[in-house]
Amino acid sequence: MPVNIGRRELIAALGTAAAWPFAAQAQRAKAATIGLLGTGSAAAQAQWTAAFVQRMRELGWVEGRNLAIEYRWAEGRTERLNELASDLVRLKVDVIITHNTPGPLAAKQATSTIPIVFATAGDPVGAGIVASLARPGGNVTGLSSQSPDVAGKRLELMREIIPGLQRLAVLADTDNPFVKVDVSQLRQAGAGLGVDVATFEMRRGEDIDPAFQALQSRAQALYVPATPVAFVNRVRINTLALAAHVPTMLGVREYVEAGGLMSYGPNWPHMWRRAGDLVDKILRGDKPSDIPVEQPTEFDLVVNLTTAKALGLTIPDKLLALANAVIE
Numbered sequence: 001m002p003v004n005i006g007r008r009e010l011i012a013a014l015g016t017a018a019a020w021p022f023a024a025q026a027q028r029a030k031a032a033t034i035g036l037l038g039t040g041s042a043a044a045q046a047q048w049t050a051a052f053v054q055r056m057r058e059l060g061w062v063e064g065r066n067l068a069i070e071y072r073w074a075e076g077r078t079e080r081l082n083e084l085a086s087d088l089v090r091l092k093v094d095v096i097i098t099h100n101t102p103g104p105l106a107a108k109q110a111t112s113t114i115p116i117v118f119a120t121a122g123d124p125v126g127a128g129i130v131a132s133l134a135r136p137g138g139n140v141t142g143l144s145s146q147s148p149d150v151a152g153k154r155l156e157l158m159r160e161i162i163p164g165l166q167r168l169a170v171l172a173d174t175d176n177p178f179v180k181v182d183v184s185q186l187r188q189a190g191a192g193l194g195v196d197v198a199t200f201e202m203r204r205g206e207d208i209d210p211a212f213q214a215l216q217s218r219a220q221a222l223y224v225p226a227t228p229v230a231f232v233n234r235v236r237i238n239t240l241a242l243a244a245h246v247p248t249m250l251g252v253r254e255y256v257e258a259g260g261l262m263s264y265g266p267n268w269p270h271m272w273r274r275a276g277d278l279v280d281k282i283l284r285g286d287k288p289s290d291i292p293v294e295q296p297t298e299f300d301l302v303v304n305l306t307t308a309k310a311l312g313l314t315i316p317d318k319l320l321a322l323a324n325a326v327i328e
Contacts (some may be wrong), residue, residue, distance in 0.1 A: 025158025026060070032061065032283050033068045035088030035114075035324035037107055041075050041129035047254070050267040050300065052097065052311075055276030061283070074103075076205065079175075089114060089138050095279050100228055101178040102316035104129045109138055113300030117287045118142030119275035120268060122226075124293055133293040141288040145226075151182060151203050152189035154264050157301070158221050158249050160319050161262070161308075169219035169246075170199045170239065172209055173227050183226050208240065216244035225253030226265065234258045238307075242327045246310055250314055254300040256327060261307045266296035300324040 036052075038045050049071075053063060060066040070091055072084040088096055096107045096116045104118040109214040110130060112211040116139055121129055124144050130136035133144065133231050168190065172179045183199055190197045195309035198218065200211040215222065222241055224230050230237065230253070241248045250256055250263040278291060301319075307314050321324060 005097060009211055025118045031066045031068070032094045033070060034069045034279065035086060035091065035093035035096045037070065037081065037096055038071065038073045039072050039076070039078065039081065039084055039098070039100045039102050039103050040232050042071065044232055045073075046270060048272040049098070052119070052272040052276050054231075055273040055280065059276065059280040061280065069269050074228065076228045078102040078106075078176075078228055085110035095282055097275060097279055100226070101129070101176055102228060104140060104142065105177075106137055108138075112139055114139065115282045116140040116142075117275050117282065117288070119272045120145040120266070122146045122176075123181040127177035127179050130293055133287070136291070137289050139288050141278060141291040142295055143271050144293055145271065146177075146178070146181070146295075147282050148261070149306075150265065150299065151185035153187060153299075154223065155189045155193060155195060155321070157262065157264055158223075160316055161313055162247060165195055165220055166219060167220050168195050168197050169215040169222045170197060170225070171202050171208075171215070171222060171230070172199065172225045173203050173229055174201060175203060176225075176227050176288075179225050179227060181191065182245060183311055184219075186223065202229060204229060207238060208233060210246060214241045216246060221247045221249065223249045224251070224255065224260075226255070228272075234260070242307065245311060247313060251305070253300055253325065256302045256304045256307075257303065259307060261304055261311065261313075263300070263302045265299055266277050267298065267300050271296070302327070 063069055070093055074080045074084060081102055089111045096114055098104050098107050099119040101122050104116055104121055107116045121144055123146050124130045125132060130140055170183055187197045200215045201207055202211050224237060234255045235258045249261045250260045252265045252268050253263050256263045300323045301323045302314055303323045
């Protein structure tokens with residue numbers, strides 16, 4: 001026997017059905033607490049943090065509503081990371097989001113149960129952060145920022161600007177596992193191109209001035225890997241490089257925006273957004289061990305023409321045509 005449904009009842013029924021998926025999603029997305037372990041400062045990492053928080057909002061996690069974020073900043077002092085990571089563990093956060101190589105290593109040392117997501121890490125397998133990219137195992141997953149041929153590509157780009165490049169200095173914290181891999185790949189590439197690669201130590205900000213005094217008369221160009229201490233001191237490094245008339249190749253665009261000459265590397269804000277997707281999966285029940293580590297597929301080339309002019313360098317048109325961004 002047919003059942004007569006009035007217009008009002010029909011609209012009400014359709015409205016309930018349409019709202020059900022959103023209600024179910026809200027029910028699944030119970031309140032959560034994330035611990036954000038930053039290797040730099042809040043100000044220096046503001047763009048990355050904003051990208052992560054925005055992506056979480058798009059996925060239904062709104063800070064102050066169903067999401068709380070506990071922020072901890074190492075201010076470029078990697079020796080503080082273990083203490084800060086332990087503090088987040090004591091708070092029993094649901095997930096720890098961190099970055100670079102020292103961040104996830106400190107978080108992994110602090111806990112084997114709380115899920116950890118790294119937004120960037122140079123060589124997560126070689127550094128011992130995960131067992132493999134396809135099957136990370138344990139409680140850690142994230143995004144690798146390193147590609148096997150990226151060091152060679154950076155060297156080739158430098159030779160486009162300095163055709164007679166024979167001596168390249170590297171200013172870096174050589175205790176950082178990522179730096180060891182990066183420098184090793186750079187030396188391999190340099191050996192094939194006739195470029196000598198010399199490393200100058202920078203474990204702390206206090207090491208920068210002595211390093212420049214040692215390298216400025218021995219190098220035609222300078223490469224600075226993306227490490228916590230370098231990022232916090234990027235303006236100072238670029239200022240000293242410009243004063244010494246030494247062109248710089250940097251790991252990511254944020255260094256070039258601070259006055260460096262050129263960078264070639266992954267887009268970190270994009271990686272922090274993607275890390276938000278991984279955190280969302282974990283908060284909804286996925287295990288980190290089942291989420292493969294992702295690798296970057298796109299790299300940004302950024303050139304600072306203002307710095308090039310100050311150094312008296314001409315950037316070839318073909319290189320400018322390849323650039324994702326040109327700062328003038």
